[in-house]
Amino acid sequence: MKRHTFAAQALGLGHVRNLAACAAFVLPAGFAAAQDDAGEPVTLAIVGDVMLADGPGKSIARGRDPLAPFGKILAEADIRVANLECVIAARGIAEDKPFTFLAHPRTMAVVKRHFDAVSVANNHSGDFGAAAFAEMLDRLGKAKVGAFGGGRDLAEAHAPLIVERKGLRIALLGYNEFFPRSFEADADKPGIAWSEDEQVRRDIIQAREVHGADVVIPFMHWGIEHEPLADARQRALARLMIDAGADAVIGGHPHVTQDVESYRGKPIVYSLGNFVFDSFTDVDNNTGWLLRLELDRHGVRSWNTVIARMDGQGTPHPRPDLPAQCWDRETAEARACMAQVPR
Structure with missing residues (x-):
């Protein structure tokens, strides 16, 4: 590989619709144990592609939890x-494409155990058609896992997921930019x-002005597969979002993980890489980051990463x-640091 991500080194305008009236989905504070306390920072942990079909799905069928580590x-x-990065549904007809991922409904218990919200803005949400996608949204709702970046219509797909913790309102937005353009809500x-x-x-703008968000974070599905550096389109769009x-x-x-940077004092992490995935054998594709953001009313106070290495079954360790990498508001520059994790 001609250049490497930090993790790899460590390891050897189309038509626009006005959606201002769209109601945000608000995730109640009761979805997590943390109690409201406006005096404390809020920690958001975010990971990349979680694919629960194939090997990880078989592990779950055997009673194992691929996210346990x-x-x-x-x-x-x-x-x-x-x-x-999959469809969780009882059935569906696979689209004509090289890779499709259908996870058994039993996998929802693992999602519920470890996540409060998921982005469905990716190139696999439509793998088994609209009915299977709608079934997945229903199952996520019943499991009280918030979904963003997709919905039953265009307005719902573009609505922010508002998560309230400790008096802080965080808006999560999700967008796909994987060509060819497909499975777009209407x-x-x-x-x-779509982005x-x-x-x-x-x-x-509306997440803050209409829905009252204190912090706004877009989660993008973009870039060129297996490339360690973000391309010009990613960089331009990231700047547009921060300017907004x-x-x-x-x-x-x-x-794979990609480079990170700051723009106007705001962090951009271009790719978190894989997190639960069993389709790869090389180090770069089996390396991902868990990103921990410390948030307050001024945005991101600091962030740090924990490197994940997937085994042959797609389980991250x-x-x-x-x-790993870390960053704080004072320096606004990424630097090397060792992750602190619970024993």
Whole structure:
């Protein structure tokens, strides 16, 4: 590989619709143990692609939990978020595409155990059609796991998920930018949110002005697979989002971690890499980050990462012995640091 991510080194405008009237989905504070306390920072843990079909799904069928090695680390956070890189449904007809991921409904128990919210804005949410996608949304709702970046229609897909913790209102927005463009929500059709520049800008502004968010974080599905550096489009869109008022921009999809940077004092983490996935054999594709953001009313106070290494079954294992990355508001520069994890 010609250049490497930090983790790999450590290891050797289209038509715009006005959605201002769209109601945000609010995730009650009761979804997690943390009690409201406006005097404390809020910790948000976010991971990349979680794919619960194939090998991870078989592990769950045998009574195992592929997220167990990260259970304590996730449990420490006030809010836990992932990109759900599969469809969880009882049945569906596979689309004509090289890779499709259908996870058994039993896997929802694992999602509920470890996550408060998931992004469904990715290139696999439509793998088994609109009915299976709608079934997954229903199952997430019954499990009290918030979903964002997709919905039963265009307005719902673009609505922010508002998560309230300790008096802080955090808006999560999700967008897909994987070509060819497909499975996009429409006025009367379920699907995912697509990253139209002007619509994204408007969504971010409305998250704060209409829905009362203190902190706004878009979670993107973008970039070129297996490339260790973000491309020009990712960089331009990240800046557009921060100019519109985003407090941080987080991304995934390339299956590898990518570079990080600051823009106007706001962090951009271009790709978290894989987190639960069993389709790869090389180190870069089996390495991901758990990103921990410390939030307050001014945005991101600090962030740090825990390196995850996946085994042959797609189970991630924390590697606090490897140099990771961290950042704080005062310096606004990423640096090497060792992750602190619970024993």
